[in-house]
Amino acid sequence: MASKAHPIPSVWARRQREPEQPALSREAIVREAIAMLDADGVDALSMRKLGARLNAGATSLYRHVATKDELMELAVDEVFGEIDLPAADSADWRAATTRAAQSFRTTTLNHPWLASVLGTAGLAYLGPNLMSFSERLAALFTSFGFPEPSRAIDTVLTFVIGISTSEAAWLTTVARSGETEAAFIARLMPAAQEAAAGHAVLAESYAAAAATAAATDPAEIRDSKFFYGLEVVLDGLALRLPH
Amino acid sequence: MASKAHPIPSVWARRQREPEQPALSREAIVREAIAMLDADGVDALSMRKLGARLNAGATSLYRHVATKDELMELAVDEVFGEIDLPAADSADWRAATTRAAQSFRTTTLNHPWLASVLGTAGLAYLGPNLMSFSERLAALFTSFGFPEPSRAIDTVLTFVIGISTSEAAWLTTVARSGETEAAFIARLMPAAQEAAAGHAVLAESYAAAAATAAATDPAEIRDSKFFYGLEVVLDGLALRLPH
């Protein structure tokens, strides 16, 4: 009864478009890619797996995205949209800068793969969110009255990038171990102290670190490092503000 | 005349060990891996290509190195050995810190792939060179009389890591383009200015940057950013030194 020569692909095989499927779109692809990156890190993202998550073949994605690198670029820009900066008329410049830095940091820690990408690609992207981020940052620091706002921005940003990538890399390592941060530290500490044997000053420093690590929440320790360093930078910048 | 049944592998095929070949060793592997990383970046290093460069098969390397990640770990530690730090009895703490920071920076810029690796793996390694680096850094800052030397170290290191990874990533992007830095900037600038359209403050900032970029050596601009930021950090730290 088969009217056509084609063996299987009949009318029945070709089911009509199911309505729940929002189809493949650049936004959906980027969104899902970010979800995968957040969940399992930068190595876990492959075009095939991403396609599978979207009920699509791997190569279908290439209709909407030129290359995997471009996809990463889009993901980075998307994430930059999450950073929120204080308005440019903030009265207290230190508080405002601290809030901005904190927002950058927490965004990076929410998406630790950012650190890997920034290490290879940098901030040379020109996506809309990154541009708007830069604009608001420029407006903010200009409103503070810095004579060379872009230098002040660069300095703060450099510090914040440095601490964010360090922390993100650390948290990635911890995550790969499958343990909690505290447990991982407890397991690492003996090895570190052994490696520090023969290094007098370092050994003492590690011993002190081990003591406080045992008594304090690791996240709290990281916070305090962040705020200490940021205060140093802000103190240095304060000297460059008029009056 | 063939006395054995084996077809080809005769005494003649099995040539005796050639003397020039230094054999495969962990040191040689790491050295060659670093050379490849320096030359062509982190994506260009594959076990097969590395093996080929050593006149060896890919899997032979695994006799000396457990995994590619471990190889990278060894490479990172090796490179940390290149950073040289001032002696702990330096009189001028600002000059000494600046020299140390500079050394870290130039080492990173000589091995830009470091930025990618630090972004994924961080400084959690415990290699001998890294330990010795930490030790000398700790001794240095302790000798300056900082009440909390490790916090001062972290702050400086954070800034230096931030600027080094940013610069390294940038230079990697430039290198991939195959152009000189100046040419790449000249080509990028119009796109950046177009992307900044609609962002008033940013557009102005870009215009100023474009003007100086056209008149100044890019490396000099990067240097000045580095020194400006470092001075800010040092000023901030100075407030925390006794007297």
Place this chain on the structure above:
DNA sequence: CGTCGATGCGCACACTGTACGCAGCACGGA
């Protein structure tokens, strides 16, 4: 009805890291 552009997909290619088992060697003991 015919055509066309956009979309998704299967296949294929070159390449990756690395597990496994075999072949040759140096060496120590019988």
Place this chain on the structure above:
DNA sequence: TCCGTGCTGCGTACAGTGTGCGCATCGACG
């Protein structure tokens, strides 16, 4: 002199990667 015994290198193989290419399908428009 011969036989293990361990160490080193290699060939093969497997599962997985990014992506170029050409075909099938489909909605829209003439």
